[in-house]
Amino acid sequence: KAGVTQTPRYLIKTRGQQVTLSCSPISGHRSVSWYQQTPGQGLQFLFEYFSETQRNKGNFPGRFSGRQFSNSRSEMNVSTLELGDSALYLCASSFFGGENEKLFFGSGTQLSVL
Amino acid sequence: TQLLEQSPQFLSIQEGENLTVYCNSSSVFSSLQWYRQEPGEGPVLLVTVVTGGEVKKLKRLTFQFGDARKDSSLHITAAQPGDTGLYLCAGYDDAGGTSYGKLTFGQGTILTVHP
Numbered sequence: 001k002a003g004v005t006q007t008p009r010y011l012i013k014t015r016g017q018q019v020t021l022s023c024s025p026i027s028g029h030r031s032v033s034w035y036q037q038t039p040g041q042g043l044q045f046l047f048e049y050f051s052e053t054q055r056n057k058g059n060f061p062g063r064f065s066g067r068q069f070s071n072s073r074s075e076m077n078v079s080t081l082e083l084g085d086s087a088l089y090l091c092a093s094s095f096f097g098g099e100n101e102k103l104f105f106g107s108g109t110q111l112s113v114l
Numbered sequence: 115t116q117l118l119e120q121s122p123q124f125l126s127i128q129e130g131e132n133l134t135v136y137c138n139s140s141s142v143f144s145s146l147q148w149y150r151q152e153p154g155e156g157p158v159l160l161v162t163v164v165t166g167g168e169v170k171k172l173k174r175l176t177f178q179f180g181d182a183r184k185d186s187s188l189h190i191t192a193a194q195p196g197d198t199g200l201y202l203c204a205g206y207d208d209a210g211g212t213s214y215g216k217l218t219f220g221q222g223t224i225l226t227v228h229p
Contacts, residue, residue: 004156031214031215032215033215033216033217035217035219042202042219042220042221042222043157043202043204043217043219044219045215045216045217045218048214048215048216050214055214055215056212056213056214056215056216058216090156090157092156092215094215097214097215099144099145099206099213100145100162100164102159102162103147103159103215103217104159105156105157105158106156107154107155107156108155108156
């Protein structure tokens, strides 16, 4: 069974640009969560989608947005990039997003903002 | 916002030694999870503890959830170089089942086991 796939693996952008990251969950998983990982702040929750609906959101500015498609694949977008957006962006999937479900993480997209 | 404080931040030990990593909060969590992350990869779930006082063992790893569900520990016996990595604790807020993918993570413990 294929794992969670994130593309691209690496991205280099400049300040002010926008970026779109993609996540394909494990087949059958309908919940996709996104996290930002930085050395200073650790892993922080961005948002969660289930059946194309955002059910939960973290404390990030509106420049961070996401969506989910009918096949459960998800994308997140960051507009007007800032230097502080440089981070590893991880997505995770599970069947329903329940608290006792196992969460499977992808390998992440490493974003560098210059 | 609920916080998880993990300690120590760094741990460098020799093969064969024992170690314990702590994860503490002033808030109650409905469950706590422990992950291990290697460079260039996403975290991989090791265990989930749900009941206060629960103890789970995974080979040389022992996980404990505090009675009040506010803290947890990970104990590794006879550490091996293959145990090297970033260990993360994470919990779902006790929000009545509406946490939906929203884990709060500790800052992590970087463990290095020298041969």
